[in-house]
Amino acid sequence: AGASETPKENITALKARIEELEKAKKGADEQASNLKKKLEDAQGEASKKLKENITALQGQLTEMEEAKQKLEKANEQAKAQIKELQEKLKKAETESTEKVEKAQSEVQKHVKLETAMKKEQEVLKEQATSRPTHCGPVTLLLLGLVLLMMAVLLMLIIPPPTPVNAPPPLDPSGD
DSSP: OOTTSOHHHHHHHHHHHHHHHHHHHHHHHHHHHHHHHHHHHHHHHHHHHHHHHHHHHHHHHHHHHHHHHHHHHHHHHHHHHHHHHHHHHHHHHHHHHHHHHHHHHHHHHHHHHHHHHHHHHHHHHHHHHHSOSSOOHHHHHHHHHHHHHHHHHHHHHSOOOOOTTOOOOOOTTOO
C-alpha cells in the first residue's frame, strides 16, 4: 500500500485481500477435499483389486497344491508299479533260470542214458558175435516153460466162448 492511501482505504484493501485469501483457502480446501476423496477412492479401489488378486492367487495356490498332491500320489503309484514289475521280473528270471537248469539236467541225464545204451548195445553186439547162435537145451526148456505158463494164464483170464444156442448157465444155488 502506498503513502497517499488513507487508513480507510487500507482497511478496505486489507478486507478485500482477506476475502481473496479466504476464497483461495476455500478453493484450496475444496481441492484438498476432492484430492482426499480421490485418494480414498483410489485406496479403496487399490484395496479391492489387491483383495481380488490375493483371492485369485490363493485359488491358484490351492490348485497348485492339489496338482502337487495328485502328482505325488501318481508318483507313489508309479513307484509301487515299478517295484511290483521289478519283483515280477526277478521272479520270472528265477523261474527261467530254474527251468534252464532243469532242462540242462534232463539233457545231461538223457546224454548219460544214451551213452549207457550205446555201451550196452556194443556189449550186446560183442556178446552176440562171441556166442554161438544156437540155443542150448536148457534155454529151449525154459522158453517152452514160459510159453506154457503164458498159455495157462491166458486160459484163466479169458473165459471160453459160449455157443450161440447154448442154454443159460446153471445157477449154482440149485434153483
